[in-house]
Amino acid sequence: MTIGKISACSEYHKISFLQAIKENVEKNPKYLCQNMGGQLQVLSDYLKSLNIFFEVCDPKNNTLDKIIDMIIKGSMYVAELANSKNPYDIERYENVLTIQQEVQSYVNKQKFLGEKATIEHFLQQIDAMLFQDDAADINAITLSTIHGVKGREFEHVYIISFHDQSIPSVMSRTPAEIEEERRLAYVALTRAKTQATISYTQMYSNIFSGKSIPATQSRFLCEIPSKCLKII
Numbered sequence: 001m002t003i004g005k006i007s008a009c010s011e012y013h014k015i016s017f018l019q020a021i022k023e024n025v026e027k028n029p030k031y032l033c034q035n036m037g038g039q040l041q042v043l044s045d046y047l048k049s050l051n052i053f054f055e056v057c058d059p060k061n062n063t064l065d066k067i068i069d070m071i072i073k074g075s076m077y078v079a080e081l082a083n084s085k086n087p088y089d090i091e092r093y094e095n096v097l098t099i100q101q102e103v104q105s106y107v108n109k110q111k112f113l114g115e116k117a118t119i120e121h122f123l124q125q126i127d128a129m130l131f132q133d134d135a136a137d138i139n140a141i142t143l144s145t146i147h148g149v150k151g152r153e154f155e156h157v158y159i160i161s162f163h164d165q166s167i168p169s170v171m172s173r174t175p176a177e178i179e180e181e182r183r184l185a186y187v188a189l190t191r192a193k194t195q196a197t198i199s200y201t202q203m204y205s206n207i208f209s210g211k212s213i214p215a216t217q218s219r220f221l222c223e224i225p226s227k228c229l230k231i232i
Contacts, residue, residue, distance in 0.1 A: 005033040006043075011211075021047055064117045065107040068100060102126075124148070146188045157192035163200040163215040185220045 009031055010020040023031035025044045062070070072078050081093035103122065110117040124147055142154070161167070167188075168181030189196050198221070203212045 009033050018047075063107060064119060064122070065104045068103045072096060072100060124150075146184050149191050150187060153191055153193050155192070155194045157188070157196045159188050159196065159198050161200060161204070162198045162218045162221065163204070164218055165204065165213075165215065166200075167218045167220060182220055182223075185218070189224075 006017060006020045006024065009015075009024070010017045013020070013031055015023070015031070020031060021043050024033055025047055078093070078096055081089045081096065084090065084093070106122050106125065107117045110121075159167075162185075167185050168178050172178055172181050200217050200221075201215050204215045205212055
């Protein structure tokens with residue numbers, strides 16, 4: 001119920017979920033939800049814990065491997081897995097430890113090369129390794145992010161959700177960010193050696209509210225020369 005109220009406040013006032021929590025904790029009458037009562041103290045404690053988490057996860061304060069270690073140690077979920085007798089939970093816990101080891105190896109490698117270790121670069125390397133595994137089966141369909149297909153080509157490429165809020169991302173607002181999204185769209189399209197198929201929806205689901213929201217085709221679609229398009 002509380003999450004629903006905060007989510008509704010966030011969507012109605014077009015502010016972030018965290019900002020909606022902050023405004024309610026500070027009892028800003030413009031954003032205050034009705035009948036919050038004792039939940040405000042719970043939200044206040046939650047906000048304090050988030051601030052500590054953000055401070056810990058700031059790359060200026062800690063290296064990537066230390067951030068991952070602190071997240072794992074501070075996670076109640078991971079602690080539950082470690083103490084569980086369920087074989088599936090034990091397997092999940094071992095997976096967490098494997099990720100922790102992989103991050104440590106990556107950080108050590110970047111340090112040896114004299115380069116910065118970032119979560120974005122680490123994930124790109126993971127994507128690249130997955131592609132190497134996929135390449136062994138030529139009859140398989142490869143599913144990937146746009147970042148993951150850099151440097152690779154395929155006979156046919158299918159790009160889904162080619163609408164605003166997705167490409168460009170809803171998080172991209174400045175001209176520089178939009179230009180980066182345009183470059184990524186170009187990367188996706190030019191992975192196709194024979195044909196690229198683009199699809200987009202008329203509605204999409206907001207992951208926070210769960211509501212369906214009208215969608216429009218990506219602004220980048222009209223930048224593609226008409227002679228290169230066949231609309232179905």
